[in-house]
């Protein structure tokens with residue numbers, strides 16, 4: 164089955180959820196007008212990395228963000244890999260990915276597993292405990308958040324459990340563009356699956372984010388790549404290609420897990 168995908172490579176207004184909801188709505192509408200089946204938003208797109216204020220501006224049990232995504236998905240008839248938001252709970256604040264289908268059902272919540280110390284996440288956030296597998300229209304996908312892509316075992320587990328495409332939401336800053344592209348391409352090649360990665364653009368007080376959102380096929384070829392500006396990056400994925408590539412070089416059949 165073929166799917167048209169949109170990466171919403173938006174700037175994020177630091178610590179300003181209301182403005183970010185309004186902006187995201189416009190981008191989701193654009194993705195729907197471009198006949199996309201699925202749109203993905205970046206990491207922490209409601210607040211940015213305004214970590215010291217998350218108790219104030221984070222979203223109580225992600226209720227407002229879920230409601231926003233459900234309404235947008237239904238109104239514009241598009242599946243949403245709704246990026247991640249700061250979800251406030253009794254156990255602390257999580258960096259939580261929200262997936263909502265075009266009927267407005269909340270299909271999955273995934274909490275970022277690996278916290279990124281270089282951006283102080285460990286001081287303000289809790290790490291998750293559950294996987295990122297989800298289903299849309301009877302197809303299996305996976306999701307991870309930003310720094311998670313440095314952990315190939317975590318993505319491999321998604322692929323072993325049936326994910327044919329991995330969605331990545333990110334706020335990945337300079338100077339690590341080379342790491343971003345190389346790691347994402349490697350995850351696509353080694354797992355012989357699509358990788359769809361949405362990074363933000365713009366600046367916050369500590370970082371400059373370079374965009375370069377990517378849609379990569381199971382052979383490791385780049386289908387679409389963003390610039391450093393705000394834009395919608397679109398591309399078509401064909402899940403049949405996953406089996407074709409896996410039949411050509413049968414990496415999954417040739418694995419020898421008893422040795423590793």
Ligand SMILES: NC(=O)CCC(=O)C(=O)O
Nearest residue numbers: 279309310334335336339
């Ligand atoms: N928000 C993040 O997890 C950033 C990860 C990152 O920049 C990296 O180099 O890893």
